[in-house]
Amino acid sequence: MSALPDAVAPLPPKVAALRSRYQRSLAALGLPALLLLALLFAYPVLRLMGLSLSDGSLQWYEKALGEGLYLEVYWITFRIAGIVTLAALLLGYPVAYFLATTTRFWTAVGFVCVILPLWTSILVRTYAWMVLLGRNGIVNRLLLDLGLVREPLPLLYNELGVVIGMVHVLIPYMVLPIFSSLKRLDPSLVQAAEGLGAPAARIFLRIVLPLSLDGVFAGVILVFVLSLGFFVTPALLGGGRVIMIAVLIEQQVREALNWPFAAALAAVLLVATIAIYGLAQRSLGRGGEVPP
Amino acid sequence: MRGTSRARRRRARPGRILLGAVCALIFAFLVLPLVIVFPLSVSSAPYLEFPPPGFSWRWYENYFGDPVWIAATLRSLKIATAAMLLSLLIGTPLAFSLVRGRYPGRVVLERLAAAPMIVPAIILSVAVYGLFAKLKLIGAWYGIALAHTVLALPFVVIVLGAGLKGFDESLEAAALGLGASRWQAVWRVTLPQIRPSLVSAAVLAFITSFDELVVAMFLAGSEMTLPKKMFDNIRMEIDPTIAAVSVLQILLITLAVLLSQRFGHGTFDMHERESP
Secondary structure (H helix, E strand, O other): OOOOOOOOOOHHEEEEEEHHHHHHHHHHHHHHHHHHHHHHHHHHHHHHHOOOOOHHHHHHHHHHHHHHHHHHHHHHHHHHHHHHHHHHHHHHHHHHHHHHOHHHHHEEEHHHHHHHHOOOOOHHHHHHHHHHOOOOOOOHHHHHHHHOOOOOOOOOOHHHHHHHHHHHHHHHHHHHHHHHHHHHHHHHHHHHHOOOOOOOHHHHHHHHHHHHHHHHHHHHHHHHHHHHHHHHHHHOOOOOOOOOOHHHHHHHOOOOOHHHHHHHHHHHHHHHHHEEEEEEEEEEEEOOOOOO | OHHHHHHHHHHOOHHHHHHHHHHHHHHHHHHHHHHHEEEEEOOOOOOOOOOOOOEHHHHHHHHHHOOHHHHHHHHHHHHHHHHHHHHHHHHHHHHHHHOOOOOOOHHHHHHHHOOOHHHHHHHHHHHHHHHHHHHHHOOOHHHHHHHHHHHHHHHHHHHHEEEEOOOHHHHHHHHHHHOOHOOOOOOHHHHHOOHHHHHHHHHHHHHHHOOOOOOHHHOOOOOOHHHHHHHHHHHOOOOOOOOOHHHHHHHHHHHHHHHHHHHHHHOOOHHHHOOO
């Protein structure tokens, strides 16, 4: 609801006073939230960032960004985030397209399939993947029984397992923005192209795909950023062998008790997250917003 | 891009059939992990065996007979209820403030309120853990509830904000014109009108807290929450008790969503509402 344009006619003083009083009380309504977020979000996070500089030098950042061991962790984290984003896009786009173009009934069915995992505990899903992907898991049993493989495939406790689990968690975040952008697409454009005799493939490549790119962009950014901070999936499906940055931070705090180093790692992760998000919002520009 | 006649014509095309088949596979991929825990939870085998060799309720008995599981569940319910109430109590005024306010600093507040959704949970967890360790709040259930409130707040604000934007403000103005105070108008006119959003926000906040692991892992100490107990169990020994817990959790969440559908007029799905 946009405010009435104040500049049209000078308001009578009484109305102006009432309006500014209303605005003051609206601002006051935000105060409890501001207090909570300041005390339990902004302050602790800034305090943590401060810890990384606590001995007055940049040594923990040098360690975090200079030592091969830790660079490897960043590399793994970004690589997995990239693979997961790509896979989520390749799987999510057809789903979004299907949901946007099919009948009402199938849209409803499809939405249940996409939303249901979103409402399910990530631990339940991760556990299920361990059952499915393990050495004696259901997938391997099936492949062996069908004679497709001779030995169980290594699907769990490695990068592949982590990627599968993460893609499963993140697909909905890719589908929803692409679906919205496809829904916004003006159907008369497609009809016009059809009427002019364009083949379906060309209609898709020349009209539908370019016009849904804002949704694709939003989904890609969202999934990538969320991937960077993942903890539960790599911790469980990686079996201690796939160290992503969130897992490393947890280890540094809980096992090594190295707070300044954990803080430096957290600062790097935070800066990367905010930078990617900020750049995305800027390049989306006018009115475009990264959901959710 | 809807149009039944066109959709019908398209379905007949080979490309359309291929798309349907691919999507069916992806839907199966999405739903499979949720479905698989049901047969496992009633398996008689102590180890993971599929298909289950026989039927048994023993994993459910295990769960209900184990005071640690029950205590963790009750603690999670308590925390989630508190976080839900608190995030509504703080988030509803905030949503009003952000949607209708034109005061300086509004944009900053809006960004700040959305930030917990973007900042990785591990960072918030470690940061709050450092603070709470100092304040000797580790292990306190209300400490976890407070931190969960921070996490739930962005969802509450998004859902309620969408509801408020869709609300016709002239109804409130009419109540004011008829002599109601602002508070009365909001309480008797506006809030009942956006009840679907309130219900959705409440369910979303509850689930956010009830499923949350990372914050609870740091702040809970020895006072386990349900996700923390599940995490430890998955790490130590995978026995089908966890499958039984998973089934119960899926059923609980489904119930919550159905209730929100019933009382919230099916608005739990934000994106459906967005599209015309």
